[in-house]
Structure formats: C-alpha cells, structure tokens
Amino acid sequence: LLFAVFTMFLLVLISLVNTKSSQVNRDVQELKEMIKSLNGTYTFETAYPAKQKYMLISLLYSFSGRCPPDWDFFSGSCYFMSTASRPWHRAKDYCESKEAHLLVVNNANEQQYFSSILEPYHYWIGLSDTEEEMEWKWVDGTDYRTTPHFWDDGQPDNWNWGADHTEDCGSFHRYSYGRWNDDRCTTPYRFICEKET
Ligand SMILES: [Ca+2]
Ligand SMILES: [Ca+2]
Numbered sequence: 787l788l789f790a791v792f793t794m795f796l797l798v799l800i801s802l803v804n805t806k807s808s809q810v811n812r813d814v815q816e817l818k819e820m821i822k823s824l825n826g827t828y829t830f831e832t833a834y835p836a837k838q839k840y841m842l843i844s845l846l847y848s849f850s851g852r853c854p855p856d857w858d859f860f861s862g863s864c865y866f867m868s869t870a871s872r873p874w875h876r877a878k879d880y881c882e883s884k885e886a887h888l889l890v891v892n893n894a895n896e897q898q899y900f901s902s903i904l905e906p907y908h909y910w911i912g913l914s915d916t917e918e919e920m921e922w923k924w925v926d927g928t929d930y931r932t933t934p935h936f937w938d939d940g941q942p943d944n945w946n947w948g949a950d951h952t953e954d955c956g957s958f959h960r961y962s963y964g965r966w967n968d969d970r971c972t973t974p975y976r977f978i979c980e981k982e983t
C-alpha cells in the first residue's frame with residue numbers, strides 16, 4: 787500500500803512539473819515574440835546594435851573609478867562627449883584643460899565604437915590640416931599616414947565657403963555614422979575628448 791501511495795505521489799509531482807515547464811515554455815515564447823516586435827518598432831536600436839553593449843561595458847568600468855564622472859571607457863581610453871558646441875580650436879583647448887586631447891582615431895575598433903554610439907550631430911575630432919593644405923595631423927602627434935582613415939565619400943574636399951574660408955578641421959559627419967568630413971574650423975560643433983588610461 788505504501789508503495790502505491792508513493793507512486794501516486796510521484797505521478798502527481800511529475801504532472802505538476804510538466805505543467806510548470808510548459809508554462810515556462812509559453813513565457814519564453816511570448817518573450818521571443820515581444821523581442822521580435824520591439825526590434826521592428828525601435829529602429830534606433832536596430833541601427834545601433836552595439837550601443838547597449840558598449841554602454842554596459844562603460845558602466846562596468848565607471849564603477850572601477852578608472853574614468854572621471856561623465857567620461858566613458860572603451861579599450862584603454864576615457865572619452866568625454868560634449869553636449870555643448872565650440873569651434874575646433876576652443877574644443878581643443880577645452881580638452882587640454884581636462885588633461886586630455888581631442889579624439890584621435892588610432893584604429894578600426896575605435897572608429898567602430900564611435901559609429902555605434904554617436905548621437906546624430908557633427909563632432910569635432912583631433913584632426914586638422916591648418917598648417918599645410920592636405921597635410922593632415924593628429925593633435926597628439928600620432929602618424930596620420932600609418933593609421934587607417936575613415937573619410938566620408940568625396941571627403942576631404944576643402945570646400946570653399948567664400949572669403950577664403952576653406953575646411954581644415956576634421957569631424958565625425960552626422961549623416962554617415964561618424965565617417966569623417968573636413969569642415970570649417972570656426973563652426974561650433976560638439977566634440978569628443980580622449981584621455982588614455
Ligand atoms: Ca584614440
Ligand atoms: Ca583643408
């Protein structure tokens with residue numbers, strides 16, 4: 787008799803577990819459907835698939851105190867993304883006052899990081915050909931010739947704005963996920979400072 791009762795108990799238990807697991811399966815299915823519909827709705831996240839990952843990484847590092855508050859961490863550098871706009875030279879001065887420099891894009895990873903997280907604005911970077919036309923220089927002395935370039939189509943074009951105002955300062959172009967444009971240095975744009983850790 788004891789054996790029969792035990793078997794009954796076991797059978798009831800198994801059926802309970804089965805019900806529970808099919809409930810879990812249904813929940814998972816529903817979640818999958820939700821994620822699918824979200825992907826369709828939030829085009830911003832679809833356009834910037836890596837943004838959340840980078841934000842999470844940056845958040846983890848900011849807990850370690852490696853970067854100042856309001857600066858993001860990525861691959862050995864802290865970055866400050868301004869929300870205020872300044873002409874290129876004043877942006878450069880601002881970064882230097884924070885013991886940093888305007889962003890220097892050293893490799894494809896760094897470029898990829900910014901094309902994933904940029905808000906839709908122009909941002910000054912630490913590239914200029916003010917001294918000699920088409921002799922591009924990075925603000926920290928990084929060699930322009932031996933590092934990769936990510937100019938937008940048809941750039942740099944040294945566009946003439948009239949009255950001898952041409953384009954000698956490099957920026958992330960808002961229309962093309964951060965590919966580079968040469969622009970007029972006196973125009974106030976947002977900018978990015980970089981500080982190696
Ligand atoms: Ca860099
Ligand atoms: Ca130029």
Ligand SMILES: [Ca+2]
Nearest residue numbers: 943944968969
């Ligand atoms: Ca241009």
